[in-house]
Amino acid sequence: MTLPTPPISEFNEFELSSDLLSAVKNCAYQQPTLVQTQAIPAILLGKDVLAEAQTGSGKTAAYALPILEQLLRYRATPSEDQIRGNHIRYLILVPSRELANQVSQEFYQYSRDIMPKINIRSVYGGVEIEPQIKYLQQNTDILIATPQRILALAEKKAVQFNYLQSLVLDEVDRLIEDSFREPIEALFKLLPTQRQNLMFTATFPQQVRSLIRQVLYHPVVINIKQQSQEQIDQHVITTNPQDKVAVLYSLIQQYHWQPLLVFCSTKKACDQLATDLQQKGLNAVAIHGNKPQEERENRLMDFKHGKLAILIATDLAARGIDFINLPCVINYQLPRVPNDYLHRIGRTGRAGKAGLAISIISPLEYGHFNAIEKHLNITLEREQVKGFEVDEQAPIQPYKKSRKKAKKPLSKKRKQRQNNRKKQQKEGVALTNKQRENDIDPIAPSKKEKTSVWGQKNN
Numbered sequence: 001m002t003l004p005t006p007p008i009s010e011f012n013e014f015e016l017s018s019d020l021l022s023a024v025k026n027c028a029y030q031q032p033t034l035v036q037t038q039a040i041p042a043i044l045l046g047k048d049v050l051a052e053a054q055t056g057s058g059k060t061a062a063y064a065l066p067i068l069e070q071l072l073r074y075r076a077t078p079s080e081d082q083i084r085g086n087h088i089r090y091l092i093l094v095p096s097r098e099l100a101n102q103v104s105q106e107f108y109q110y111s112r113d114i115m116p117k118i119n120i121r122s123v124y125g126g127v128e129i130e131p132q133i134k135y136l137q138q139n140t141d142i143l144i145a146t147p148q149r150i151l152a153l154a155e156k157k158a159v160q161f162n163y164l165q166s167l168v169l170d171e172v173d174r175l176i177e178d179s180f181r182e183p184i185e186a187l188f189k190l191l192p193t194q195r196q197n198l199m200f201t202a203t204f205p206q207q208v209r210s211l212i213r214q215v216l217y218h219p220v221v222i223n224i225k226q227q228s229q230e231q232i233d234q235h236v237i238t239t240n241p242q243d244k245v246a247v248l249y250s251l252i253q254q255y256h257w258q259p260l261l262v263f264c265s266t267k268k269a270c271d272q273l274a275t276d277l278q279q280k281g282l283n284a285v286a287i288h289g290n291k292p293q294e295e296r297e298n299r300l301m302d303f304k305h306g307k308l309a310i311l312i313a314t315d316l317a318a319r320g321i322d323f324i325n326l327p328c329v330i331n332y333q334l335p336r337v338p339n340d341y342l343h344r345i346g347r348t349g350r351a352g353k354a355g356l357a358i359s360i361i362s363p364l365e366y367g368h369f370n371a372i373e374k375h376l377n378i379t380l381e382r383e384q385v386k387g388f389e390v391d392e393q394a395p396i397q398p399y400k401k402s403r404k405k406a407k408k409p410l411s412k413k414r415k416q417r418q419n420n421r422k423k424q425q426k427e428g429v430a431l432t433n434k435q436r437e438n439d440i441d442p443i444a445p446s447k448k449e450k451t452s453v454w455g456q457k458n459n
C-alpha cells in the first residue's frame with residue numbers, strides 16, 4: 001500500500017513554523033497524506049473539521065501539527081501569560097489509555113524542537129488520580145484524556161476549561177459507545193461553547209451522524225475513503241473449532257510472521273490461547289482489560305520494539321494503536337460488530353506497508369462471518385489448511401438476517417383493542433400509544449430533536 005498522493009505535495013506548503021517542519025523531516029515523512037492535506041489548512045483557519053479517516057491515514061499528525069502551530073502563534077501574543085495553573089488550551093479525547101499514550105508520543109515527536117517546551121500530558125483511568133492532579137497544576141498546554149478520567153479530574157477542579165481553544169474527538173465512532181456517553185455528556189456541560197471542534201472517525205454509524213449535527217459548526221468535511229481495507233490482503237480459513245490452535249500454529253510455522261497480532265473476542269480466550277502457544281514454545285503474551293495498566297503498556301512496548309513475537313489481544317488493541325511494521329493480523333475469534341473487523345485489520349498495512357489479515361473460523365462462526373461480509377460489502381473465498389479441513393458433519397451456524405425476537409401472537413382481546421385503536425387513529429380521533437403515555441404533541445419536534453445529547457452547538 002502506498003499513501004495517496006494529494007494535491008499539496010510538500011509539508012512546507014503549509015503555514016507551519018520551522019520547528020514543526022524540521023520535526024516532520026526528522027520523521028522522514030516524504031509528503032503529507034490526503035487527510036493532512038485537507039485538515040491542516042482548515043484547522044489553522046480555526047474551522048470545525050469532520051474527517052472520516054482510518055487509523056493509518058496519518059490523522060494524528062493531521063490535527064497535532066496545526067494544534068502545535070496554533071499554540072506557537074498564541075505564545076507570540078501578549079495575553080498568553082495570563083493562562084496558567086490548571087487551565088488547558090487543547091483537549092484531545094480518546095477512547096483508550098493505549099491510544100492516549102500513542103497520541104502523546106506523536107505530539108512529543110512533533111514538538112521536540114520547540115522551545116520553551118510545550119507541555120503535553122495524558123490522563124487516563126486505571127492509575128492513581130492524585131499524581132495527575134499534582135502535575136496538572138504545572139501548566140498543561142495540550143491534554144490527552146480518556147472521558148471518565150478527565151471528568152473525574154474536572155469534578156475535583158484539577159483541570160479548568162475557561163481558555164479551551166479546541167476539542168479533538170479522536171475515534172469518535174468509539175467515543176459514542178454507551179460506556180462513554182455519561183462522562184462525555186457531563187464533560188460537555190463544562191466546556192465553553194465557543195471552541196473549535198475536530199472530529200476524526202474511521203467509520204460512520206448513525207449515532208456519529210446525529211452527534212455531528214449537535215456538536216460541529218459548519219464543519220469542513222473530509223472524506224478519505226477506506227483505501228487500506230482494499231489493499232490489505234484478506235483471507236478466511238475454515239476449520240473445526242478444536243483445530244483452531246493447530247491451524248494457527250501451523251500457519252505461524254509456515255510463514256514466520258513477526259511480529260504477529262492475534263485477536264480474540266474474550267479475555268478468557270486470550271489467556272487460553274497465550275498458554276496454548278507458550279506450551280508450543282512460542283513467545284506469545286495476552287493483553288486485555290483485566291491486566292494491570294502497567295503490564296499492558298509494557299507488553300505493547302515490547303511488541304512494538306520487537307521483544308515480543310506474538311501479541312494476543314481483545315479489541316482494546318484494535319483501535320488507534322499504531323504498529324508500523326506489522327505484516328499480519330489474525331482473527332482467531334471474530335469481533336462482535338463488523339466495524340471492529342475493519343479496525344482490527346487496519347493494524348496491518350499501515351503507512352505504506354503491505355498488509356495481510358486472516359480470519360480463522362469454524363462452522364459455528366459461518367453465519368457471523370457472512371454478516372460481516374455483507375455489512376462491509378466484501379466476499380472472501382473460504383480456504384482450508386491441509387490436514388485440518390472442516391468435518392463434513394460439523395453443525396453450521398446459519399446466516400441470521402436480524403436478531404429481533406419474533407413477536408408473540410396477541411391475545412384475541414388485545415388484537416380487538418389494537419384494531420379499534422388503529423381505526424380511530426385513521427379517523428383522527430385517537431392518539432398513538434406513545435403519544436398517550438407521554439402526552440406528546442404529535443406535531444411538536446420530538447424530545448430527541450429538541451435537546452442536544454452532547455451539548456449545544458458553538459455558534
Ligand code: AMP
Nearest residue numbers: 029031032033055056057058059060351
Ligand atoms: P495515524 O493514522 O495517525 O495512526 O498514523 C499512522 C502512521 O503514519 C503513524 O505511524 C505516523 O507516524 C505515520 N505518518 C503520519 N503522517 C505521515 C506521512 N505524511 N507520511 C508517512 N507516514 C506518516
